[in-house]
Amino acid sequence: MKKKIRRMTAGVAMLLASTLASSPAWAQSITIAIGSEPSTLDPQLRDDGGERQVNDNIYETLMARTPTGELVPGLAAEAPKQVDATTWQFELREGVKFHNGEPFNADAVVASVARVIDPANNSEQMAYFGTIKAAEKVDDLTVNLVTTGPDPILPSRMYWMKMIAPGYSKDGDLAGAPVGTGPYKFESWNRGTDLKLVANSEYWGGEPQIDDVTYRFVTEPGTRLSGLLSGEFDVITNLLPEFTTNVPKFAAVPGLETSVFVLGTDNEVTKDPKVREALNLAIDRKAMVEGLFMGYATIAKGSHINPAAFGFNEKLEHYPYDIEKARALIKEAGAEGKPLVVVGESGRWLKDREQIEAVAGYWAETGLNVTTDIQEFSQYLDSLMGDGPRPDAIFIANSNELLDAEREMSFIYHKDGAAASNSDAEMATLIEAARLETDTAKRKALYDEIQKKGHDLNYTVPLFNLQDIYGMSERMEWQPRVDAKMMVSEMKVTE
């Protein structure tokens, strides 16, 4: 119903779009509509997309990524060196200052690390920083990061940890008036209404082009679209694929999420590898990309690992659509008419219900007796990660913020992973070996092997790497990034 309404609105909006006058020209000030307001502006406590969308412009991290996802030094002067199995040494960039004048140095790194891992702060980000033991100052611009065990992902982790000013973190209002080293400074926040940042003229990387940016918080996608069409917004997030034809400009970029079904390899029907292969062969992924995503999704190649992540096996291909072979395999396995329960949720990820129902439809074609069970989200989380029996097939759009395959491996492929549905001890051993392997080439080879195994044994049914679509006003020029960070310093206004 809601979708129908959106479509109707889009239709009306499309008709009216032609009559729109161009937006008023306010040089170098832009307005961005995001889906949810930051819960806090403290950069170290919450795992919150709204908070990141703003704070990514205010704060910086030791490591950064290029728009295409390559890990490069940020506040670090160069890539870190490994001193021993559990110690990484970072040289820091010289002459960097926080917005309040405090210098950025080893003390700032030590304070930032100490605060985020302090159990008293109960930071949700510990999911990313669980292996970090301490940061130790070597000299003013050198700092050692010590991990609890060998941790090859530490540099990627430091791409996620925002550096705070040590003095300000003691007596300042971190939650309400952030102070970072980034290209934009905090200006004002009217809770519920808007939030404003201004350019940092003393930014070490050069002053950004856009002078100030105002964030608005608009949950409803139809309302965000309307605001873009009426000229109130310059950039809107999460534009629905079907709206791309209505907006003045848009940009689509591969995102962090990959949709996948995890198959229960010990379940009565899906324990047969032939059945699992049939499930992979039965889906016309190309048709789904066109039909559901208007082309704005990429077919996942053989695994649920993000293509931009370290460890992605680029040599695998996705299973072709071959319904005849799928039917034959089901017959061969003697599974015709046997039940298959497909578990999923609705409304959390882009077109989740549509993907689940389309796939369930394809699977029913193979001769299996397919039922779909769309659950309320917290119930679904219990099916996904709880202690109960594993579902035959469960849908997830898995996100990989750190862009390292470790996360997806441990979560879905490792037999003890929260969302894993297999009991393959050999695979678990490989994943554990990779977790500790600090030799980059060897670690990559391990990941390649694990993905090949997962692909050949059909532990999962990978679907799509979803694209993030941003709507933009005519005057905006911006190429969004693969890590979904909205860096205003990379945006331009043409007028």
Next chain:
Amino acid sequence: MLEFIVRRLFQGILVVFGVTATVFVVTRLVGDPVALMLPLSATEAQRAAFAQQIGLDQPIVTQFLRFVGDIATLDFGNSLWQRRPAIEVVFERLPNTLLLIAAGLGAAVMLSIPLGAVSALRPGGLVDRLTMSVGLLGLAMPQFWLGLVAIVIFAVTLKWLPTSGMGTAAHLVLPALTLSLTPLARFTMMVRASMIDELNKPYVKTARAKGLGLTRILRVHTLRNILVPFLSISGWELISTLSGYTVVVETVFAWPGLGLTAVQAIQRGDLFLMQAIVFVIAFLIVLIGIVLDILSKAVDPRMELN
């Protein structure tokens, strides 16, 4: 009177407590807030540590006793989502919702009386038929859809008003009108029906026979008589608006009120914020009930307060 207020307040406290306790139990039964709050890939140990920090590792009875103790001192704990006192979030958003309701319901009340009265004077006439048709539409259209259509027409096409957000008086117009349409329809129909009833009563005929003008009859007798049912229906609408309509309207118009906050709190499994919101809304509803009773008594002294 004073005794009545005290008694009702006491009953009200029981109601508020009952509702809040129900929310306490339900929120803990339906889902695990830790799973909702942490990234999907958080480890078991991290989940356990998080649960311990917010006290969710305790047996539910212990949690409940602590909760009761805290509520007695009006301490609702910290919002998990915003990491600040939950009651602070509620009091920050509540005025926005009250402003929206005042504008929306205010418009509905002020328009419905003349519209209903004029319709009642000439049932089947042009004004009546027009009012009834629009009223039926107002009742039939979902506010979600109505809001989006209003945005497309008045903000995107005509550019008279902003699409969403809060700030100037112009920002208030579309959400308030969207909010007002359903109550307006209900009020107008109610005023019309009771008015037709009243106008057919013998006292009106007597008054007219004595030569009193229609306006005077309406003002002095009829309107006063329909005021009591009108008060109770507007109380009902006020409660529905507070606990329902605002959720939809605030979401569509990105209005930073309590309704939108409630939706977000539920999505994020923010138990503590939900408890605070429900507590405050339940308290307001009890208060509205008491005020309505007193108002009705003031309008119609024959009424017994009990």
